[in-house]
Amino acid sequence: MGADVAVGGASNSSVPIRRSPTYYEIPAPPELDWRPYRSPFYAEYRREWDRRGSEGDPGEAPLHLDLDLTSRCNLRCLMCPRTWFLERGETSWAPGGPGDMDPGLFRETASEGARLGARSVKMNFLGEPLLHPHVVELVAYAASLGLWVMMNTNAVLLSPALSRDLLEAGLTDVFFSFDSPYREEYERIRRGASYDRTLSNIRAFMEAKEALGLRYVQTRASMVLPEDPAGRGRAEVDYVRLFRDLGVAEVGFGLPTVMGRDYAPLNGGLDFVCPDLFRRVFVFHDGVAGPCCGDWERRLVVGDARKSSVSEIWKSPAYERLRSRHLAGAFAEVPACLCCSVPYLSTAGGDGGGSRGGAGRHAAGRRP
Ligand code: SF4
Numbered sequence: 001m002g003a004d005v006a007v008g009g010a011s012n013s014s015v016p017i018r019r020s021p022t023y024y025e026i027p028a029p030p031e032l033d034w035r036p037y038r039s040p041f042y043a044e045y046r047r048e049w050d051r052r053g054s055e056g057d058p059g060e061a062p063l064h065l066d067l068d069l070t071s072r073c074n075l076r077c078l079m080c081p082r083t084w085f086l087e088r089g090e091t092s093w094a095p096g097g098p099g100d101m102d103p104g105l106f107r108e109t110a111s112e113g114a115r116l117g118a119r120s121v122k123m124n125f126l127g128e129p130l131l132h133p134h135v136v137e138l139v140a141y142a143a144s145l146g147l148w149v150m151m152n153t154n155a156v157l158l159s160p161a162l163s164r165d166l167l168e169a170g171l172t173d174v175f176f177s178f179d180s181p182y183r184e185e186y187e188r189i190r191r192g193a194s195y196d197r198t199l200s201n202i203r204a205f206m207e208a209k210e211a212l213g214l215r216y217v218q219t220r221a222s223m224v225l226p227e228d229p230a231g232r233g234r235a236e237v238d239y240v241r242l243f244r245d246l247g248v249a250e251v252g253f254g255l256p257t258v259m260g261r262d263y264a265p266l267n268g269g270l271d272f273v274c275p276d277l278f279r280r281v282f283v284f285h286d287g288v289a290g291p292c293c294g295d296w297e298r299r300l301v302v303g304d305a306r307k308s309s310v311s312e313i314w315k316s317p318a319y320e321r322l323r324s325r326h327l328a329g330a331f332a333e334v335p336a337c338l339c340c341s342v343p344y345l346s347t348a349g350g351d352g353g354g355s356r357g358g359a360g361r362h363a364a365g366r367r368p
């Protein structure tokens with residue numbers, strides 16, 4: 001965790017800035033803080049999230065599910081790993097081509113996860129969740145299970161009617177991926193998106209949230225900072241101002257990720273245990289399951305939700321072996337982990353916010 005300072009003078013002094021070498025977040029000012037409106041179980045869930053990561057305790061089941069509603073996307077953002085892979089004809093992240101998760105698979109996985117003790121679900125991983133034709137119905141289903149329902153979105157398809165439907169369905173945490181406070185820069189990076197239309201969608205979402213009185217709904221906007229450090233300070237201030245004016249609670253900034261960089265030489269000899277192995281499971285749209293958002297190449301498959309239960313995946317020999325190697329101080333013996341940015345970035349002075357492509361993709365750090 002970093003120092004409690006603010007960009008643009010807007011900060012909640014009771015909540016420290018989340019900071020890692022590649023990402024940091026300005027917390028909500030008191031008038032936009034959503035935490036006081038959550039049930040006490042939320043604080044307990046966050047404590048358990050931290051405890052599992054720091055103690056290397058997987059418990060009996062995942063605390064959080066990442067269920068990829070779709071691996072399709074309506075944009076081709078410059079800094080996104082998805083774009084990077086597509087442009088190289090690399091398809092290991094979606095072997096049969098990008099597609100949507102079967103609603104039945106989503107329901108079964110979410111319902112078993114909730115029954116076992118999961119507290120939250122994120123509705124995306126490799127694509128834009130609003131493209132899924134049943135997104136509202138699936139949000140409602142997950143909310144009916146008592147899960148906190150989270151989503152990253154580029155907000156391009158977030159019409160006023162859809163905003164209202166999602167909020168009424170029970171969406172609790174929305175993370176807008178919106179790069180740059182400046183029209184020209186935004187449209188250069190977010191290829192295929194209109195600055196004015198997307199901003200108007202976010203405004204309508206915030207108005208719907210206000211009209212419905214949903215103070216517990218968390219909102220965050222995040223951007224990848226310009227590659228030239230000289231332009232960052234002004235962009236940060238303008239970005240915070242833009243989203244605070246819209247009533248968005250939190251604002252996050254990621255450094256540009258260098259796709260294709262080999263972290264193996266930097267990771268050698270580090271003392272590192274990946275915290276995600278003890279709290280979450282990622283299910284690709286086709287049911288294949290992995291331990292983290294960094295493994296686009298599917299080298300760390302730990303199961304398949306079409307063939308195995310959540311419990312079986314969580315306790316699978318593949319997942320147990322991966323945890324054991326990390327706990328034994330041998331993460332570097334796992335080729336995918338040896339090449340990953342997370343060990344280096346999270347032991348080089350940060351708190352683990354540098355997922356491989358995390359800053360580039362959605363600038364959302366590694367918190368769900
Ligand atoms: S950053 Fe998000 S919106 Fe942009 S191409 Fe990647 S997945 Fe799609």
Ligand code: SF4
Nearest residue numbers: 274292294337340342
């Ligand atoms: S690839 Fe990276 S994020 Fe994934 S388990 Fe290994 S170290 Fe953790």
